[in-house]
Amino acid sequence: MRCFRARSWLFAYLDGELSERRRAALEDHLMRCSRCSAELCSSKKQWAGLANVGPAPSIPSDLWGHVIQALNEAERLPWYRLHRVQIFRAACVTACVALGFVSGALLSWRGPPADSVRPEISVSEEMLVAEAFDATAFGLGQEKEGLLRCIPK
């Protein structure tokens, strides 16, 4: 076993969380490697040194009274403030469902029905149409009406 591997297992070894096989391999390595053994000793000391962080203070004696006070205040809250997380979640779900419906509708839309689409005509044809309508509107005779027949359907 290489020292790099052994050192990556040291903490788990100290915590008693290494598997039987790995522990045996590591212990075998520690017997032979003085540097890794020294590293193990130093890690043990550091772990113990964390106790120097000091004791945790004891729980304040009046805290239960504050819990009761907080509960009473929470009970006086209006329902929408008491359940604001659930309301927010429900709103998010509703918004997602609505968004899904709108996206689905947009994706499945294939445009307007074919018969409602005006056939595409070129600029010159448009001019012919305009001229023909002008002619019939001003009563310029039968020959102008003949223009309408030239326009492709």
Added chain:
Amino acid sequence: MEPTDDKQLMRSVAAGDRQALKALYERHADFVFRTAYRFLFDQEDARDITQSVFVTVMQTAHRYKPEAKLTTWLYRVVVNRCLNHRSKANHRLRGSQNEPDHLERVPAPEENQPDRLMERAEQMARLRNALLQLPERQRMALVLKRFEEMSYEEIAEVLGCSKSSVESLLFRARQSMKKFFCE
């Protein structure tokens, strides 16, 4: 008959029984307060968190599934509260120039052996600051392992991650603390 088991107590709490909540409080408030304090090193914040944890227990007792251990469930609530509390705590720490409330409980220097006491107080302050510099999840994993003596599996359950993630969190936390000890 007075309920004694945690699960029975939780059923009573879910039905709105405050006496049952008090029994749970008496049984578990210590570790809730201690964990919050070890994570934030601020007595006021630990107090706020403990209070809010028990209010949450009362309000969400009906969601508790009896298959899970109550202590694990409580630890999970504490951890979530602590992680959400960080912005307030960080703000307060910045305001007090990273000096947690350790000095109030360290004996005054003029009592006995002033130099040693002062040195101890400084060492404690530096250690706490080094812990507070750790990323939250690493710090929480370290607190749960070192001070609450939980197994990797229990920590994984509380933090909602895999056992190997816990191993990695603890490895990185210890590497960072190693730098502090070597300074």
